[in-house]
Amino acid sequence: QVQLVESGGGLVQAGGSLRLSCAAAASGRAFSRYGMGWFRQPPGKEREFVAAISRSGSNTYYADSVKARFTISRDNAKNTIYLQMNSLKLEDTAVYSCAADVNGLSSYSRSDEYDYWGQGTQVTVSS
Secondary structure, three states: OEEEEEOEEEEEEEEOOEEEEEEEEEOOOOOHOOOEEEEEOOOOOEEEEEEEEEOOOOOOOOOOOOOOOOOEEEOOOOEEEEEEEOOOOOOHHHHEEEEEEEEOOOOOOOOOHOOEEEEEEEEEEEE
């Protein structure tokens, strides 16, 4: 089992940057054995995939809408993943949540692939 807590959200102007963190407290299974992902839910819309990272961090995956602007990374020694968000746009406004997958990210963009979720952190991009 793993508990996930996101932080780093806030209000930022368009074109700015934010870095989100997701700290994991894992029991019974090392954090490094979880594939991890970031999802977001814009206001009034469905949850959508943002980025994912493999257990070792050697493989990363991105939604087309954030590719080249966002970077996912992880530090297994700190049981934490990050989402560096640059060149933020108004449409990036959403609640961002991290998620853990016990099955190695076989379908990394599907929310039902993931087994554990954090509560989310709000990111608001203003003009």
